[in-house]
Amino acid sequence: MIETPICQMLGIKYPVFQGGMAWIADGRLAAAVSNGGGLGIIAAGNAPADYVRAEIRTARSLTDKPFGVNIKLMSPYADDVAQVAAEGGVAVFTTGAGKPSKYMDAWKNAGIKVIPVVASVAMAKLMTRLGASALIAEGGESGGHVGELTTMVLVPLVVDATDLPVIAAGGIADGRGVAAAFMLGAVGVQMGTRFLSAEECSISDVYKEKIIKAGDLCTMVTGKKLGHPVRSLRTNFAREYAKAEFGGMPDEELEALGVGSLRKAVKDGDLQNGCFLAGQIAAMVNHIQPAAEIVKEVIEGAEPILRGAMKWVK
Numbered sequence: 269m270i271e272t273p274i275c276q277m278l279g280i281k282y283p284v285f286q287g288g289m290a291w292i293a294d295g296r297l298a299a300a301v302s303n304g305g306g307l308g309i310i311a312a313g314n315a316p317a318d319y320v321r322a323e324i325r326t327a328r329s330l331t332d333k334p335f336g337v338n339i340k341l342m343s344p345y346a347d348d349v350a351q352v353a354a355e356g357g358v359a360v361f362t363t364g365a366g367k368p369s370k371y372m373d374a375w376k377n378a379g380i381k382v383i384p385v386v387a388s389v390a391m392a393k394l395m396t397r398l399g400a401s402a403l404i405a406e407g408g409e410s411g412g413h414v415g416e417l418t419t420m421v422l423v424p425l426v427v428d429a430t431d432l433p434v435i436a437a438g439g440i441a442d443g444r445g446v447a448a449a450f451m452l453g454a455v456g457v458q459m460g461t462r463f464l465s466a467e468e469c470s471i472s473d474v475y476k477e478k479i480i481k482a483g484d485l486c487t488m489v490t491g492k493k494l495g496h497p498v499r500s501l502r503t504n505f506a507r508e509y510a511k512a513e514f515g516g517m518p519d520e521e522l523e524a525l526g527v528g529s530l531r532k533a534v535k536d537g538d539l540q541n542g543c544f545l546a547g548q549i550a551a552m553v554n555h556i557q558p559a560a561e562i563v564k565e566v567i568e569g570a571e572p573i574l575r576g577a578m579k580w581v582k
Contacts, residue, residue: 281305287460288338295326304560341366387415407438427453443569474537
């Protein structure tokens with residue numbers, strides 16, 4: 269069995285995190301992943317504190333295992349969400365879309381493990397100085413907001429830049445990806461797109477079908493002009509957004525064009541107006557299965573690969 273320092277730190281069986289996907293990663297999915305031995309994560313996104321409170325209650329009703337909350341620091345509700353999650357006894361916070369600097373002391377004093385998502389060495393060093401418990405190094409292959417560096421490049425750079433445990437994210441869908449992450453120096457992995465196919469994932473049937481049928485060139489990145497690029501499936505919405513982005517549409521109108529588009533994909537399966545976030549590994553996701561089965565499958569798939577790695581060493 270694969271066990272790493274992150275398992276001991278967080279009290280989980282397997283070093284597998286479920287990504288904090290806005291409007292997708294709810295209490296039911298988080299609980300299913302945690303029951304399977306990984307770390308389930310509830311995504312706050314831009315939702316108000318009452319939504320997060322309700323999802324924490326749902327997760328607690330379904331599991332007695334550790335789970336976390338992902339706090340989107342750009343959200344107008346970030347302050348309230350942070351307080352609600354801490355009051356709810358959540359032991360692990362992951363963060364994204366900003367710097368958690370102003371919260372770090374309070375969270376650490378409350379005994380909360382803070383694990384920021386980083387996309388650069390500079391951010392990794394800053395989070396280390398601020399006292400993060402671990403780091404999630406997320407490459408640009410991932411779905412949602414992405415950075416410039418690929419996972420293959422970013423993970424070893426971050427590992428070399430910090431003494432904290434590093435979790436690899438972006439482009440990981442099976443045992444081969446997990447094994448590769450360990451070879452790069454990571455002590456765990458985070459997967460988002462792979463869990464879109466989980467039975468407990470509440471996205472629309474249209475969304476799931478598009479993930480299952482995705483091909484190798486299924487995603488594209490938009491939003492670079494605005495300074496926050498996003499990877500999603502190549503849908504009518506994504507193509508039209510790209511045309512507007514490079515066709516001279518003012519930034520304010522571009523921002524407005526994207527408002528609510530993720531929710532339209534998640535809840536309504538709206539192919540015309542919805543933004544279907546997904547990583548490049550969507551092409552490797554080909555069937556629906558329980559979240560616990562996904563966790564076990566990727567770990568069991570990594571074990572023989574890691575054991576067999578020595579066959580190349582003479």
